[in-house]
Structure formats: structure tokens, C-alpha cells
Amino acid sequence: MTSDLPVIGACLPVDALADYRDWLLEADRDIEVQSFFFAETLDNDWQPLAEETRRQLDGHKGRIGIHGPFWGFTIHSMDPAIRRVVEMRMMQGLDVCKAIGADQMVIHSPYTTWDHNNLDNIPGSRAKVIEFTHDTLDAVVKRAEDQGVTLVIENIMDINPAERRALADSFNSDRVKLSVDTGHAHYAHGSTGAPPVDYFIQDAGAQLEHVHLQDADGYADRHWSLGEGTILWDAVFRAIAELDHGPRLVLELRDKTRIPRSMAYLTERGLAR
Template identity: 25%
Template sequence: MKPYFSDAMQTLLRQVHINMPIKLLPKYLEMILHYRLNVELGFEAVELDRMSGKELSAVAGKLHGRNCRISLHGPFWDLSTGSVDPLIRKVSVSRFQQLFETLDIFRPVQVVLHTGFDPRHHRGHRRAWLDNSMAIWEPLVKRAEGLNIPLLLENVWERDPELHLELFGRIDSPFFGFCLDVGHQHSFSGTALSVWLEALWHVLREIHVHDNDGSRDAHLPVGRGSIDFALLFDFLKARNLTPLLTLEPHLEEHLPESLSGLMRVMTACGTAWPVLS
């Protein structure tokens, strides 16, 4: 296979995960196995319905055979864990349970889900939304504890860290943590990155890494937008934190550029990251 990454990039690739929608895996599997990429496999509802246990086991076997670490990202479109409609909550928990049925197959290092909270629609009944949501998260966290696999909640539309703080305050478990998506924070929240970090660093287990200019969730390579990655890595270094870094390029050609941008920031900040495998 023609070399795709420089030696320095390949070193960094041993320290991060790369997001990979499972529907695109056939296209990129050869490259993943060749470079032994660690991947965050993303599932949508259609894959959970369509893919058999045999198919999933075949995928997992190929990745494990090359010592590729796996994390999972669950479905999120149209799901709302705190919805006032019990049928929507039922669908939401059903999709999450489908994902959890794959954990014995993939043996992921952690699982990322969205809350489904949208302040444009849910702000007026926030308390009821939280109570409804808790009825879903509590049994899922128990299940995650039994499997020894952390369950992480990612920020999307939330305007500030308060909702996540309350959820983590209600469920105190080392297997329940936060995934900071810096692209979502920068384009959707309107609350400074430093505020999110100060509020949730104690439960921070993963960071989704991509860039934008603040106007939309563009998933650009690191350095192409205006996210303050120097602030981020200085903060992590000061607290000796090394959460899992997952790069989320939406175009194949953006991955090398994002790796280069991430290397520049980490070098400038003097941060060292552990080799994952």
C-alpha cells in the first residue's frame, strides 16, 4: 500500500482514535488494518437493525486481529432521552440497548452517546426532561459498570455545561463521564471553552477533535478554524489530564492535515500523550 501518513503522523496515530462510521468501514478497512488505526465506530439506527451478529463479529475480529483499539459512538438522530413523549423515550432506550448488545463483540474501551437535549425545544420543561432522562441513564450506567466499559455523554446543542453537571451529579460512577466535542462547543454553545473545561474536567474522559470558525459544525482539520486548541492543551497539561483524543474528519483528505495541526499544537504546548497500543 502506498504510504499515506508520515512517520510522525503514524506515531501520533498510535495515540488517538479516528472516527469511522461503520457504514463506511468497507471503503477504509484496508487502510485501517494496514496502519493499525484505532477507531471510534459510529452506528446509526439502520446499521443496528441491518447488521447481524455474524457480520459484527467478523468486523471486530479483523480489527482485534491487528490490535486496533475500538470505541463506539451510538445513534443519535431524532433520539431524545428526556422527551415528554414516552414513545420517543422508548425508541431512544431501545436504540441504546441495541448498541449495548454489541459490546461483548467489540469490547470497546468506552462508549459515547448524546443526551438529545435541545434548548430550543426543551428549555421550558428542563426539570421534567432531566427526570425522564435519568430513567434511561441509570440502568445504562449500571450495565456499563457490569461490563467495565465507561459510558460517556457528549455535548451537542447544550448552551452550557449545567445539564451535564446535573446528570453527573445525580449518577456518581467512575463509569459515567464526559466527552467534550470542541467543535460543538465552539459552534453551538456560546459558552467559553474555559468554562466547559473548569466545570467538567473531573469527569472528562474523551475529546472529539475537529475545527470550525464558530458559524457551523464544519468538521475542519485542526488549525483551519478558530478553536483555541492551545488553551485546551495548556489546560489539560496543567491538570495532568490525558483523555482519549478522537479525530473527527468528515473528508478523507482532512485526516493528514488534522494530524499535522494537532502535532503542531501539542508540540507548542509541550504536551505528551500515551501510546494506546
């Protein structure tokens, strides 16, 4: 039945919320606000932007999240001074969550293509990634727990999804979960030998709380409309259907005007609504 299909939401900057407000409210679709990850925004007066977000989402009863800060750093920096800067940025992200009523924040995985081939090259390297990430995020996770915000770790260059899952598990917190970006996984599959996208979904399993839906060609991070690339969407949605819970499924397209095209693709195939 159509009503049994997962409901799709979207990633949108604040200035695009008005364009999709009716669509978001009609089914209380999940929304990921993507206007608060720039340092220039966080270091200046972002309160008016937060107020506009609340105004645009007035009456919306779906789940609200944000994409947290990520430009220019990694969460597992070897430099302790940089780790303090990253901690501060994440705290600013939690400030935004509190201001707009968001209960989820996307953060980026630390694992790189280089890591995949070198974590076992020097003894202790794998443990160092976890140690440095904890030094960056332990206080952030504690605040997220107190605030009721879940941090979801998104795959970026990850080749082995189990590494990211082990990192999330190491926090032993209900407020640290996983995100899968379909285009990133497909890039890693096509270019660096990672498994296909549905394997990333399966590996995340009960830890999966968030999915960025975007199509790609396995070569670059395209953020194309669904159906334009080569991701096997039937397999992806079969893997999602096997889950015992409903992660947030949000379209993350470079061209926001193609959201209706992606929705048409999904509905025509009977994959989502």
C-alpha cells in the same frame, strides 16, 4: 518531551479502518468506531460488520469505543413510549460494544438552545430533564456497569456545560462520564453565547473521558481538519494538559483523508502526537 504529549486517535467507520490500521497500531491509538448508530444497521444482521471490526483491529491494544445511536430521538423525551424505544437503542449499542470489545459509548446530551432560555421559565423543568433521562437510561447504566462500558455524554447544543455535568453526576456512577466535542462547543460559543471551547474542557474536569477533535468556524458543525477553522487549539490543549488523567482524544473529521493533515498541524505546534 514529545513522549509526554497526548496520543491522538480517530473516529472511523469500519470500511476506513484498513486505511489507518498501521497508524492506529503504531501507537495503540484510541479508536471510536462509527458504523453502528444507524437504525437500519442495528435492526439487521450487524454481526458480520462486528467481525470485520475485530479483524481490522486484531493486534490493536489501544482503547476502543463506539458512537452510540442518536438519530431521530432525544434521551429525555416527554413521551414514555419513546423513552422505551431509546432505551432499546442504547441496549443495542451495548450489544455492539460487547461484540467488538469496546468499553466506551458516546451518547448525545439532551440540552437544547431552547432549554437554556426556558429551563427556569416553568417551575420543575430542570428536574424533569433529569427525571426523564433517568427513566430512559437507568437500566442502560446498570448494564453498562455490569459490562464495563462507560457512557460519555457529548455536548450538542449545550450552552452551559455545567448542566450536562450535573446530569452525569446525578447517576452517581463511575460508568457515566462526559465527552466534549470541540466543534459543537465552538458553534455554541460563536452562535448562541456559550463559553469558548477550553471552558468546556475545564468545566468537565475529572468527568471528562472523551474529546471529539474537529475544527469549525463558530457558525456550523463543520468537522474540518484541525487548523482550518477558528478554534484556539493552544488553549484547548492547555486545558487538557491541566487534567490529572488522559481522556480519549479522537479526530472526528468529515473528510477522513485529512487525518494526516490534522496530525501534521498538531505535531508541528507541539500539541500532540
